[in-house]
Amino acid sequence: MGAYQEYNAEKSASSLRKLMKVKARVRRAGKETEIPSEEIVPGDIILIESGMKVPADIRLVEVSELEIDESFLTGESIAAKKQTSILQENLGVAERTNMAFAGATVLKGRGIGVVVSTGTNTQVGKISKDVTESASAKPPLVQRMEKFIKQISIFIIVLSIVLAVILRLQGMDMTAIFFFVVALAVAAIPEGLPVALTVALSIATKRMAKRNVIVRKLTAVESLGSCTVIASDKTGTLTVNEQTAKLIALANGKRFTIEGEGYNGVGSVINNENEQIEFSGNHELSKLTQIAVFANETSLINENNKWTYYGDAMDVALLGMSYKLGIDP
Secondary structure, three states, X not given: OHHHHHHHHHHHHHHHHHHOOXXXXXXXXXXXXXXXXXXOOOOOEEEEEOOOEOOOEEEEEEEEEEEEEOHHHHOOOOOEEOOOOOXXXXXXXXXXXXXXXXXXXXXXEEEEEEEEEOHHHOHHHHHHHHHHHOOOOOOHHHHHHHHHHHHHHHHHHHHHHHHHHHHHHOOOOHHHHHHHHHHHHHHHOOOHHHHHHHXXXXXXXXXXXXXXXXXXXXXXXXXXXXXXXXXXXXXXXXXXXXXXXXXXXXXXXXXXXXXXXXXOOOOOEEOOOOXXXXXXXXXXXXXXXXXXXXXXXXXEEEEOOEEEEEOOHHHHHHHHHHHHOOOOO
């Protein structure tokens, strides 16, 4: 049962990996082409631009206003600005400004670079390797089971020795005593306990699956239930890391409040008299919105009632503002 549950979990995890395919724009033999990221090799020339995922660790040779989100490596939510000059050796990841790292998202600008590392040799690959190969603590359930087995084993051994001595003193044959002690040990060991635990954990795993949580190891369910403190990254985990334009302040002193939150066009723009403002009805805001949309490299689209976006956070926020004024970028 446990093997079946874990097999299903692995299948689900594999399906997720298939959905997360990353494509890369490569220049080979003077021609630009798009290939799956797993086909990239060191020495390939990669082209990146806003909205793309960096497919491998690359040394940048040409950049134009390039900014990349490397928060998953550095913990810094502010985009890293990139350049091409030579740096001193032995710098930390956050200080390697002439590098773009696999898995990072390009927020702004364009760049060209040469692949220096792929797969497990990339920075994120090394982290993944460390995590998978390092010895982790045993789950609480396994620790308690081992303690219980140790206690019951000591109890059975002591009891068997005591009974063997008593039976021998009563004149019982050694062969009969041996079989009696073995029968006692077999009867005292709770053979049904592993099955009962597996069934209970399997049921819990099924319940977690209904809540869209994939549990790869059955014991992880009980481990999660035993947690007393959870330390979590804030940006993008507890908070959504989505900027919102909230106020328009014009040079003539006029102010307009923008309602709504996040990367979407839900909300409206209202003036001091609490009146909703439209794009076409206010000449000043019309000009402002046109500039915000034309000088913008990002995308914010509503598809099937779901807002999708890519690019620089501030630019996306300005597109959200334009939607609220009634203009489709």
